[in-house]
Amino acid sequence: MAAPTQQRRSTTLAMVAESAGVSVATVSRVLNGRADVGAATRERVERLLRQHEYRGRKRAPVRRSPATARLELLLPDPLTAYSIEILNGVRDIGVPVVAGVFPDASIPPGLWARDLVAAGREAVIAVVADLTDEYYQALVRAELPLVAADPGTVPRPEVASVGATNFAGGMAAAHHLLGLGHRRIAYVGGPPRAAHNQARLHGLRAALEAAGCPPPPSYVKPGTFTHEHGLVAGSALLTLPEPPTAIFAASDESASGVIEAARGLGRRVPEDLSVVGFDDTQVARFSSPPMTTIRQPLREMGRVAARTALRLAADESPDSFHIELATELVVRRSTAPLRG
Structure with missing residues (x-):
């Protein structure tokens, strides 16, 4: 499947501000997740940001030490044997990763995404639960690719996903x-x-x-x-x-x-x-x-999600944007023929 259409890079804050009928400072406050913007104005500005496909200025490459984490892995809370299998698969790729839980609703989406960029993250993998539209748009503006692993809802077409049959x-x-x-x-x-x-x-x-x-x-x-x-x-x-x-x-x-x-x-x-x-x-x-x-194959799911995230971070197209790995029956001793 082809990669999603690349967003235009010529759009400026001034263009969005003019279309919305607000100041550049107001658009900047919306981008930064500030609370001092009216709900109607925020909705109008965010809609125009999406229509103009605004992504902001390309961030400079992050200078990394060997210990710098490249991937942010969001796991459901509390951790279970299921999520640990996916975590182990991500770790198999051999790149540093930070595992955490989904962002608290009190954290402004823009601030959360900027903190990930400042910490050197190149992509985000979300397991099971799905980010709200506000957090997804914050990742888009921060140029952080998102991969949904075993998503709980059908992911939007432009979000890469890895699941099972x-x-x-x-x-x-x-x-x-x-x-x-x-x-x-x-x-x-x-x-x-x-x-x-x-x-x-x-x-x-x-x-x-x-x-x-x-x-x-x-x-x-x-x-x-x-x-x-x-x-x-x-x-x-x-x-x-x-x-x-x-x-x-x-x-x-x-x-x-x-x-x-x-x-x-x-x-x-x-x-x-x-x-x-x-x-x-x-x-x-x-x-x-x-x-x-x-x-x-939870561990393989983690590996595929990590490889996909790294390819997207490198502006490369993955082999497929939506992958389903095969399930299989494993027979042990908790099932038996019906008696009598």
């Missing part, structure tokens, strides 16, 4: 459980609006509908990708009048909660309940029993 992963989980004889199959999901959660659910549902056993609404439990949600949702599912015989969870963390819920209710895994996770982190490998899961 979530729909295919959901189908693989369903086919595995159907092949073991299960027909009452439930889903313990993540946030309802998250694109990757919806893709996993739709993949599962497509396979189950094709097999003639679509899950009833009571079998679908959205929430978060956490152990705590798996515990609560698993308990609710297993105490239904007609409980499922198998549960597909949208993450290894939530699958571990389902297994704990089953154990607390006297259900054995996999003899009484089969459980499939998603991610293939250490949580799946160290689970008791070891967990059948859909592997998404």
